[in-house]
Amino acid sequence: MRLSRDVAVVGGGMTRFHHRIHAERTSRELFVEAALEAKCSVDNGFDLKDVEALFVGNFSSDAFEGQSHTAALMADWVGITPVAASRIEDACASSGVAVNLAAMAIASGAYDVVMVGGVEKMRGLTTEGVTDTLAMAADAVYEVGAGFTFPGLYAALASAHFAEYGSSWEQLAAIAIKNHHNGSLNPKAHFQREVMDIASSLGERNQMSFGDELEFLRSSLNPYIAYPLRLFDCCPISDGASVLILAAGERVREFTDSPVYIRGIGQASDAMALHDRESLTSLRATRLASDQAYKIAGVQADDIDVADVHDCFTIAELMATEDLGFFPKGEGGRAAVEGRTGLDGEISVNPDGGLKAKGHPVGATGAAMAYEIFKQLRGEAGRHQVAGAEIGLAHNVGASGATVSVQVYGR
Amino acid sequence: MSVPRYWRETKYRYRLIGQMCAQCGSVMFPRSGVCSPCGSVDLEEVKLAETGHVVTWTVVRNPPAGYMEYAPYLVALVELDDGVRVLSQLVDIEPIKMKTGMRVEAAFRRVKVDGNSGIIEYGYKFRPLIE
Ligand SMILES: [Zn+2]
Numbered sequence: 001m002r003l004s005r006d007v008a009v010v011g012g013g014m015t016r017f018h019h020r021i022h023a024e025r026t027s028r029e030l031f032v033e034a035a036l037e038a039k040c041s042v043d044n045g046f047d048l049k050d051v052e053a054l055f056v057g058n059f060s061s062d063a064f065e066g067q068s069h070t071a072a073l074m075a076d077w078v079g080i081t082p083v084a085a086s087r088i089e090d091a092c093a094s095s096g097v098a099v100n101l102a103a104m105a106i107a108s109g110a111y112d113v114v115m116v117g118g119v120e121k122m123r124g125l126t127t128e129g130v131t132d133t134l135a136m137a138a139d140a141v142y143e144v145g146a147g148f149t150f151p152g153l154y155a156a157l158a159s160a161h162f163a164e165y166g167s168s169w170e171q172l173a174a175i176a177i178k179n180h181h182n183g184s185l186n187p188k189a190h191f192q193r194e195v196m197d198i199a200s201s202l203g204e205r206n207q208m209s210f211g212d213e214l215e216f217l218r219s220s221l222n223p224y225i226a227y228p229l230r231l232f233d234c235c236p237i238s239d240g241a242s243v244l245i246l247a248a249g250e251r252v253r254e255f256t257d258s259p260v261y262i263r264g265i266g267q268a269s270d271a272m273a274l275h276d277r278e279s280l281t282s283l284r285a286t287r288l289a290s291d292q293a294y295k296i297a298g299v300q301a302d303d304i305d306v307a308d309v310h311d312c313f314t315i316a317e318l319m320a321t322e323d324l325g326f327f328p329k330g331e332g333g334r335a336a337v338e339g340r341t342g343l344d345g346e347i348s349v350n351p352d353g354g355l356k357a358k359g360h361p362v363g364a365t366g367a368a369m370a371y372e373i374f375k376q377l378r379g380e381a382g383r384h385q386v387a388g389a390e391i392g393l394a395h396n397v398g399a400s401g402a403t404v405s406v407q408v409y410g411r
Numbered sequence: 412m413s414v415p416r417y418w419r420e421t422k423y424r425y426r427l428i429g430q431m432c433a434q435c436g437s438v439m440f441p442r443s444g445v446c447s448p449c450g451s452v453d454l455e456e457v458k459l460a461e462t463g464h465v466v467t468w469t470v471v472r473n474p475p476a477g478y479m480e481y482a483p484y485l486v487a488l489v490e491l492d493d494g495v496r497v498l499s500q501l502v503d504i505e506p507i508k509m510k511t512g513m514r515v516e517a518a519f520r521r522v523k524v525d526g527n528s529g530i531i532e533y534g535y536k537f538r539p540l541i542e
Contacts, residue, residue, distance in 0.1 A: 127473075131475060132475055132476045135475050142497075142498060144475050145522070146497075147474065147475070147478050147481070147484060147486050147500045148475075148498060149471055149473060149474065149475055151473065152471045155470075156467045156468065156486070156487075156488055159468060159469060159511065160466070160467040160488075163467070163511050224472060225472055225473060226471050226472060226473075228469075274498060275440070275488060275496035275497055275498050276447075280466070280467055280488070
């Protein structure tokens with residue numbers, strides 16, 4: 001695979017990811033907010049009438065909101081009909097894949113200017129309803145039919161990783177603590193509080209006090225969801241939308257003097273159910289998708305300065321940092337404990353708080369990762385800016401690894 | 412899960428039947444119509460081993476619809492003695508006693524009750540093997 005024309009991000013926007021503040025809003029309103037921020041972010045101004053096509057990642061507006069045909073609806077509400085509008089559904093990787101397809105649509109010469117984004121309004125359902133809807137992204141017969149849930153699938157991967165490499169729950173806790181710290185610096189994040197800050201206020205309410213984060217995370221206030229994963233190992237249920245404006249290399253200077261190029265893309269699939277995977281401690285689709293993206297971009301894993309990786313559960317970030325080649329297999333957990341993935345570490349992973357703290361409105365996540373890397377490489381990430389970031393990566397996983405998309409970005 | 416969707420797979424869930432490729436000899440579960448290693452469609456149904464060991468496991472505390480009455484419950488990836496892997500609930504064992512590598516055997520049990528229709532669905536679960 002290759003990109004036969006240059007493609008750059010020239011604008012980006014996203015809503016805050018949250019549940020309560022979006023309680024009265026639907027997908028279309030969230031998407032319009034993100035699209036208008038993207039439009040206004042284009043340095044030289046942008047007329048929405050310049051958009052030639054729209055790609056929208058969305059997992060299940062059908063089940064969450066009783067609304068299908070989502071892409072045309074978004075085109076209508078953003079006011080860009082009659083452009084071609086397409087919805088992409090690849091579970092939690094929906095808008096990461098949408099970004100890849102939008103880049104290919106420009107690289108192919110079909111379009112010069114494309115809007116791509118993602119949206120999910122999950123909180124219209126109860127937590128049980130959300131759990132059941134998310135479970136549709138697993139094998140309904142052979143995984144869910146055996147009693148597995150999403151946390152259950154990732155918990156099984158965690159148990160296998162612990163057994164094979166001696167990694168530990170304390171290493172997962174380090175990832176949660178880091179991502180909450182990063183989220184505390186990100187005004188778009190669902191959770192903007194340090195773990196210790198949450199420990200103090202929850203502890204006070206329950207007449208408990210904690211000397212440090214681990215004492216709190218080991219307590220009854222952080223219950224098991226699926227052993228060895230506890231509540232703070234899981235991302236929250238959030239609503240939100242994210243939108244990017246992409247332009248062909250030849251047209252970029254009309255829009256900005258500070259574009260962020262999509263240097264490489266990759267995508268792969270794998271067996272849906274865990275019983276058919278060649279490995280339980282590594283996602284093959286992550287390895288293959290990142291290999292493709294590195295090759296097209298002409299970079300290697302250790303060239304990456306900043307990465308948004310898919311941490312729906314803390315174990316997912318640990319495995320991603322290994323499968324993307326940032327650390328040798330089995331050393332991702334130790335690297336996290338040693339601070340090597342922190343904001344000022346050798347490779348900053350999830351500086352925006354990741355899915356863990358920023359939130360995970362399923363269909364909006366992949367494009368929100370691209371938004372973060374766009375901001376980081378332009379030096380516009382504010383308090384969670386990674387100093388001197390020049391090459392960035394976004395890694396979006398569908399369900400337990402049956403779909404993975406990757407992009408490599410550069411100036 | 413809707414009842415028709417479940418019943419379509421019932422035979423295979425109830426009797427733990429996989430497929431064997433007549434070309435390359437691979438044994439797979441569930442059967443899919445195509446041999447994933449070699450691409451052959453020359454496949455035969457084959458009865459799988461009913462004993463195996465636990466490869467990895469967890470305890471589900473927030474179950475999907477229809478499984479509430481069992482929670483919290485154990486689920487595992489089991490590797491059967493013929494090398495085929497299946498995901499399954501584990502029964503007749505406390506979570507505290509669970510160990511990776513534990514020997515288990517298939518048992519056929521009620522799996523869930525469909526909340527809307529009340530139809531009881533049966534299938535395999537695994538339990539510790541007493542040798
Ligand atoms: Zn074969």
